[in-house]
Amino acid sequence: MMIPPPRPDDDPRNAPVYLRKTLLAQGLDDRTIRRLVAEGTLIKVRRGAYADRPDHDLLDAAGRHGLRARAVCQQARTSVVLSHVSGLPEYDAPTWGLDLSEIHVTRPDGRAGRREAGVQQHCGTLLEGDVVERHGVLVMTPPRLVLEVTTVATAEAGLVVANHFLHCGMTTKEELLERYALVERWPYSLRTRLVLHRADARIETVGESRTLHLIATAGLPAPECQYPIRAASGRVLYRVDFAWPELGVFLEFDGRVKYEKLLGPGERASDVVLAE
Template sequence: MQHIITAYLEGGGRGVITVAEARRLGCGPPVVRAMERSRLILRVARGVYVSAKEFNPPRDHPAAADVYALQRHRHLLRLDALLRSYGDKVAASHQSAVLAWGLPTQHASLERVHLIHVPTGRTARRFDAFTIHTCEVEDVVVTHQGRRVVTAALAVIGQAISVGVMPGVAAVDAALVKKLVTRPELSDMLQRLQRTPRLSLARTAVSLADGLAESPGETRLRLLLMKLGIMFLAQHWVCTDSGNYFRVDFYLPELGVVLEYDGTVKYGDGSSRPAWNTSGPDQDRGRSRAGRSQDAVSAGRQALVAEKAREDELRLTGFGVGRITAADLTGPRVEAVIKNARRQAQPRALRRPAAAPAWAESR
């Protein structure tokens, strides 16, 4: 009988099975308990299980790429199990909804799955590994990629409330870049949630987001520059002496410095991996790891050559250029990179005006 459940998990069950589904397959509770004792399935909550094979993917699986990828994979699997178990009585919220929308969060916040009661007015309940929250507002549940989730606006606001301003800003930036929310929608949601505790964290996160940062790392770097009191222009077009236009991550006009964030993950690439983790998820699962690695090496070399040529041209025009990595995202390190780049800067790079080229404005 166990093979029936295994086939279901690998097929239509998508790694999840409930006791009720097992009964419909002709497998009673003793079969389920035996599989749990054998560690073939893992209990998520009362009456709902996930495949151990899916929960612990092999090393060559994209979800095993790093700690964050594995935590994200497991969180979404547990989320799907709970949504299956509770049906239309709940929807994903907070960090769980942020992940479901493909937005960034902190890996340290992924141990607990978050849901909301549907409809409103129910009492919040906290279990060992998940929480079902109350919800003050109506009409905030939608279906996204087969999951019942709160709207992206409520998800990012919930993230700021529960995790803090920095992750909140990253989530709002990502949602704006990916056009999942608009500023009026965020303002409206904040107004609807005006009696919610800790809402000031979300208001701050929304006010600090600019929708220009292209990655979580750029978001964090922008906030660090603001904290350091350094004037900057984000996603700024500069024109070199050769007549070429480059859009740089940050231009510091009073210093003649260009700062570039050196990260592989962009908000618009479908990845929710934050800047304090490494590369994004593998989108080409059908090919061998060797083939993917060769392509990655080739693409990396081409990108490196292009970046080197771009930096050389910026320096020839008089700009000081500094590169920031995820490891540099601290005040002292950013100040050190800026100080070094400032030594390279020429007076003609100070307060240098530039407008976007016509071909960029027409896009």
């Protein structure tokens, strides 16, 4: 399993979280804290927790979720591990289609979890190797996260996460299936089985994962992914996202970035399409 290196210390996603009790201990009072928030120096990320506003404003929805998750870890009265959806930002994994309104943590002590104040505590058996430390917080490993996400998300969103970790080399299909065999009695694990059946390490993007899901749910034949188009000499000229060679059909998924943000000088989106 290949784990990516940690983010640089000055990455805004690593921004410090200041608890109210810490600020009070440093000599501030509630009136001063409110003034700092009103001035735009601090921002409240959740009740009793604050962050520097400039760092917070640089973050997307996943980054802000990660910041709230860090606050939850600091405020927890017992040891907790970032899990399910809330573990993904620590690996820069996609959160497409996932509900970011709640923070998910798992208690390693095996005691029953609860849901309150925007936090869902889970309980479950943690195996050796399930937990690592990243960016100063405890978080589940990619194989465990893939399985967990499938229990709280749609099959389509779960497939996006599974394919991302597979393509990046952070887990393998064999590893996921072995880990699944130990947790197949989890709630909603039938959806997990469906995701693992469709998951493919060759899928490179969120859009491709969603396309693969659409193909499968439409009842179409399974395509060849990243299919090479060769010259008569055998040299690979192109590689298409999906292909049905026996039918002479291929399918490409291209997002807005390709046709709008990566245009050359004087080019229009139609120029890129015609070149394709």
